[in-house]
Amino acid sequence: MKAPGMKVMAHELASTANASAQDALSPYKEALREHFPTREALLQEAKQQTKRQRVLKKVGSGMAMSLALALSWVIDPVWHSENMRTKVGQQASFTLTDGSHVALNTNSALVVEQHLYSRRLYLKQGEALFTAEHGWRPFTVYANQTQIRDIGTIFNVRNTDQGAVVTVVEGSVEVRTPQARRILTRDVSVTTQAGGITESRCSSANIAWQQGRLMFDGHALASVVDELQRYRHGRIQIADRLAAQYRLSGEFDISGIDTLLDTLPDIMPVSITKKDDGTVLISHR
Template structure:
């Protein structure tokens, strides 16, 4: 059925229809971005993602470095030991030198940011090659931090004896802290630090000597025992109080023991198991 001329005239023209839709188009544009706007937003989002990746990578690196400082992992470790009566010298990977006295055990740990040496038993003289990584020696609840020095550390049953030969060190315990300089010696015990006489006897072992200066025989025997495989016993309390002075060869302990009856009123008996018994004459 064909439309009449009047009906055709009543239909809106394309132009009129567009004009009528314009307000709706404008409203839609406000809610839906154009193609150009979408492309621009995509570029901005890509930039933000790249920036976030860079920031994230930087934060991850910073966190890794921070954690490594806190954890300070070990990258190299080695044990150094001497037998009873034996002495030995070592050069560490950082150029520092260690001389171990008789019956000593030293664990050397090279950490990423520090150097840590654990004197498990015995005695050692440390000559430190200085670098950006600090060096610390640990001995029986005593911490000795090198500041620039040569120093001797002896691990004892009660704590440690620290003697500075050159430079200075910082000594720490659970309850005390002290800076030591040249020719100062301290003894640590029960978390405390007490100064003791700094004599040549403290490092005489480096020259192969034992030095006694009015030392009670009980203490002399304790020192001799460090270099002697067999047991040395004092069977009489009176003998323990006798005193000994002089310098003796560190490699002639048996000769020294055999000489004692010539300078003190005592007897020395040797048993089949290499035990030596000292008693009053």
């Protein structure tokens, strides 16, 4: 039978040996801690990483939104488009989705595009009177290499073979071509041709079509015929150079083109010949 004192001594010896072993392993434990973080350190690192990811996600979302907004300004997508047209001799008025008004003259074609940040109207042919509704989106009309930007106004645009004729009724517009730029105010008209802009006094004849009238002030008959042809299906031809040089003044009804042709022999030395296909031939007599 072992004495109690022996057990105590044995326990103390074991504790001493265990302590000595722990002391011997201590350097290795410290080295391991340097290479393998503790549980508390791992948890702290995980929290920091989650926080960084949240910040990066928020920054990334903000940058994506900013980039999308910047691209939308550059691209300026179309959200609504309309095509408007009149036949020869027809006139029509339209109200656009933004509240602006457009009146189309004879044989005209207009494409209206409502963009996210702008309003763009393309006068493919013919003539139109624009009454732009004020708004933060620019209102711009394009006609044969001519750009007309509204600055709060009513203005008339005619698409011609050489360019365009722009007449300001109220307010002002900015007219641009590839080579020139001009600000127009009320009662001013310009003609664009070959990239240039030629200014002239506004003539009431430019917008007389709005009242269903045609006005001529000493115009050569050749010029008068060009204007009448816009409102008539059948051809109007001048047979000789002398007849083309005669001049005409007066105010006439747009709906009475044939009546005007019939009265030409009464006001100038010409004769009228009508053919079966609707053609009218004007000759010197």
